[in-house]
Amino acid sequence: MANESTCANSSAVTGVTRAAAVKEHARLQGFDACGVAAAGPADPGGKLREWLERGYHADMDWLARTSAIRLDVREKLPGAASVVVVARNYYKPAPPEAQGQDRTVPLPSSEATGAVARYAWGRDYHRVMAKPLKRLAAYIDTLEPGAQSYASIDSGPVLERTWAERAGVGWVGKNSLILRRDMGSWFCLGAIITTARLEPDHPTPGYCGSCRLCIDACPTGAIVEESVVDARRCISYHTIENRENIPQSVGSRMGGWVFGCDICQEVCPWNRKTPVSDEPDFEPRPGQAAPDLKELAQSDEDAFRARFSGSPLMRAKHAGMVRNARIAIQNVEQAEPGR
Ligand code: B12
Ligand code: SF4
Ligand code: SF4
Known part of the structure; x- marks a missing residue:
């Protein structure tokens, strides 16, 4: 595979081959892709500051x-x-209960089930990736005397996409x-910052070309310019x-989405294969990819926990999911009066 770093074969431990050994170890830990960058200032162009x-960032003050x-x-x-970045493919086809949903639009399904982002259909990816990433970090530490590493998935203070x-x-x-x-974009990222000196990879060129399907498909106009999302x-x-409350301008365009949104990924040609x-x-x-809206809206906290414990849905908390389900029900009723 040209440019896009995959997990390579080698077990030698110097220079370029040290990075290759890390990639082989990443593959053994189940990661689908792995690359290395030289550590340093992450954002010389000031994109994060401007954002x-x-x-x-809305109220994500953290x-x-x-x-x-x-x-x-x-x-x-x-x-x-060095910064080692790994990717783990989470793509699974839609289970039967989600197959009737058109996930490229915000319309609620006629079955009155909610839509859930694909990454959240199974076990929480933080939990899935944590141990393999820690094992990879421990391996990297063996490559250089005194080497130290810090592993992070999503919640650590690391600009994962920049490093990826x-x-x-x-x-x-x-x-x-x-x-x-x-792999398209159906993968989660993890990063390891390390004092070990590893041979860096080269950035891959972009292959969006003149396409702008994602920008045009976003129902709320959140992709305010190429590669820039306004979380608000x-x-x-x-x-x-x-x-807090979801503003009407967004709620009325959410359709049946009750956890996350995949529209800008579902329409992407690179995500077809x-x-x-x-x-x-x-x-x-069961029931996580397309939860019954009424059941969710009426659920109590214990039932919610029993059902979704260990899944990404816990992040939104019970109150958030009930709020989302109520909005989705309103959207269903407006789309199909009299339901
Ligand atoms: C905050 C956050 C969000 C916020 C804000 C999103 C955003 N676009 O920033 C919200 C809640 C909206 C969100 C939503 C989602 N997220 Co999120 N999110 C994060 C988080 C924690 C931080 C992102 C961040 O720092 N944003 C600030 C902006 C300024 O940074 P940035 O977009 O990364 O931009 C940098 C580069 O991209 C680059 N850059 C920016 N603009 C441009 C323009 C050009 C032309 C170029 C060349 C470069 C460039 O420079 C920037 C600064 O260095 C990361 C995990 C992490 N620690 O990085 C996950 C992460 C980005 N999210 C992820 C996912 C999966 C999602 C969702 C798909 C989930 C879903 N299905 O609902 C959506 C996608 C929405 C979207 N289109 O962005 C994955 C992405 C995996 C991937 N394949 O890229 C991450 C990496 C988590 C993970 N560990 O896997 N997310
Ligand atoms: S995830 Fe956000 S940016 Fe992407 S389509 Fe949905 S609302 Fe738009
Ligand atoms: S839909 Fe995919 S290929 Fe097209 S512009 Fe968006 S990210 Fe790029």
Whole structure:
């Protein structure tokens, strides 16, 4: 595979081959892709600062609070020399209960089930990836005397997409996600900051070309310019992170989405041929990919916990999911009066 770094074969431990050994170990840990970047300032172009200044982070103040660390991995790990980025494919085909849903639009399904982002159909990816990533970090530490590493998935103060792009793991698509020609964007990222010196990969070129399907398909206009998402308009932000009321301008365009949103990925041509993930933990759990809206809206906290414990849906909390289901029900009723 040209440019997009995959997991390579080697077990030698010097220079270029050290990076190759890391990639082979990443493959053994189940990761589908792995690349290496040289540590340093993450965002010389000031894109993160500008994004924050424009308020695109909505109320995710933790992004602003940790921005100094995000801007330079050496703030997190003094002496950091390399950033290893891994990707884990989570693509599973829709289970029968979600097959009637048109996931490229915000319309509610006629079955009055909610739509859930594909990454959240199975077990929480943080849990799935944590141990393999820690094992990979421990392996990297053996490559150089005294080497230290910091492993992070999603919640750590690391600009994962920037590092993924630099490490040749994929390119930043116009929907702002990292894409690969062999997997589309149906994967989660993890990063390891390390003091070990590993031979860096080259960034991969972008393959969006003149396409702008994701920008045109976004029902709320959240992709305000190529590769830039305003979270204040993003259904994913409102259904997962927002703890307050969802503004009418977004709620009325959410359709049946009750957790996350995949519209800007479902329409992407690179996502048509993603191989099915070999991770059993990403197998859709019963009722999780397309929960019954009325059941969800009427659920009590205990029932919610019993059903979704260990899944990404817990992030939105019971109150958030009930709120989302109520909005989706209103949208169904408006689309099909008298239901
Ligand atoms: C905050 C956050 C969100 C927010 C804000 C989204 C956003 N676009 O920033 C919300 C809640 C909306 C969100 C939604 C989603 N998220 Co999110 N999110 C994050 C998180 C925690 C931080 C992102 C961040 O720092 N944003 C700030 C902006 C400024 O940074 P950035 O977009 O990464 O931009 C950098 C580069 O992309 C580059 N860049 C920016 N613009 C441009 C333009 C050009 C032309 C170029 C070349 C480069 C470039 O420079 C920037 C600064 O260095 C990351 C995990 C992490 N720690 O990184 C996950 C992460 C990005 N999310 C992820 C996912 C899966 C999603 C969803 C698909 C979930 C869903 N199905 O609902 C949606 C997608 C929405 C979308 N189109 O972005 C994955 C992405 C995997 C992938 N294949 O890329 C991540 C990496 C989590 C993970 N570990 O897997 N997310
Ligand atoms: S996740 Fe949905 S709302 Fe957010 S940018 Fe993509 S299509 Fe738009
Ligand atoms: S839909 Fe088109 S523009 Fe958007 S990320 Fe995919 S290829 Fe790029």
